[in-house]
Amino acid sequence: MNRHRPSSRPWPTTRYRLATGDRTRAVTAGIDGTLAGMDAADWAAREALRRGVPLRLLHVAADPDHQPRIRRVGPADRARGVLDRAAITLSYVHPALRIHAQQPSGPTVAALLAAAAEADALVLGSRGPAGFGGFLLGSVAAAVAERADRPVVLVRAGECPEDAHVPDADGRPSRTTPYRPVVLALDLPLPGEELIAHAFDAAAVRGAPLHVVHVWTMPPLDAYAPGQAVPDVLAEREEDARRELAAALLPWRRAYPATRVVERVRFGRTGHHLLKAATGASLLVVGRRVQTGPRLGRTAHSAVRHVACPIAVVPHN
Missing domain, CATH: 3.40.50.620 (HUPs)
Structure with a gap:
């Protein structure tokens, strides 16, 4: 300070x-x-x-x-x-x-x-x-x-205050330039309203874009139909994920029409993609499911270990 x-x-x-x-x-x-x-x-x-x-x-x-008794200043x-x-x-x-x-x-x-x-x-x-x-x-x-x-x-x-803003025209740190994006890590199909609400509100008060990242992985073996090629299964799963994400965000887009939303669906490891997305962000918003008890989930734990920007951990059902 x-x-x-x-x-x-x-x-x-x-x-x-x-x-x-x-x-x-x-x-x-x-x-x-x-x-x-x-x-x-x-x-x-x-x-x-x-x-x-x-x-x-x-x-x-x-x-x-619980303090030693011989002290002049308590x-x-x-x-x-x-x-x-x-x-x-x-x-x-x-x-x-x-x-x-x-x-x-x-x-x-x-x-x-x-x-x-x-x-x-x-x-x-x-x-x-x-x-x-x-x-x-x-x-x-x-x-x-x-x-x-x-x-x-x-x-x-x-x-620092400058960390939340994009550099100025000369590439120098600034407090008066627009805010860097807010990034939301979103799980599907149960994303949690409290989590989405916090991310949209954070983006709105900053006048910043909201980048929503959903990471999906390989479907289980029983998802493969006999004779179906693996690339076809992966393409189908990715398209399903894009539709799910769009549907989950649609009412929030309508509630926050001034907020520019970028939807990103990625395949692979969540921690890797969140680290990339949060690089250059003003805030990363991750969820913590209340039903799992008093612990950080894998996504939040990975973010805390590797992401440099401020992280909002939001409890949700």
Whole structure:
């Protein structure tokens, strides 16, 4: 965040408040006092501005019953200091943003899950890069992403505002050029309305195109008719997938007529095609089926390991 901080002007008057029981729409950012956490909070601030909702900053104070007793500064005081610094910094960088600060105590995962249930999205940072530019996901972020009732957005360390925009005419990073595409990974035949809704909404608030990627694999052996050539079976399966995808997206295209939608049907490994599609994207949206229990599916897990852009993990039925 220090790359955004002007050095020649005084801090503005503090304009945030400690929120209790506020259930208004908001984007929530969980912060931990690290630079990576502030990168995620700044992304959350920009998302809140795009959506016209407040930003809710959350820092969990450790349970004092589990802390050593010989300390002059308690966990709540340290949490309050983290919230103060984050809220003041973000209110300076984003003066039009409404910022609410919350300081719950107790188990961190439980507090974040409770906050996620009341938010449009919960935004968390990564510990650093992993894989091919993906995320090194901490245990807290992983546990929350696996269990949350609402979308969880994972933002890698070092994410900058310019990363969401296409370069300018000279090829330089820009904050004023159009947004890069939003990419949606969609499974069929049960795509999940919550997942599609989040992707279309994310594209709409950015004025960005939405690229929908469906990856299919080899049909089972019983799909082959006697004497039918393998290429014919594959061509038939691909055409079926294109029809299914078009049918699933048709009502959403009508609901979001201003959003340009690009449908991509690919054969092969999902992780490979998602990595290609998400290269140069502003956001990747992946699903997590609630019925499978508290875990990330194969697609979401692969995306977290390898994709560099922010990833929204959306629970759906």
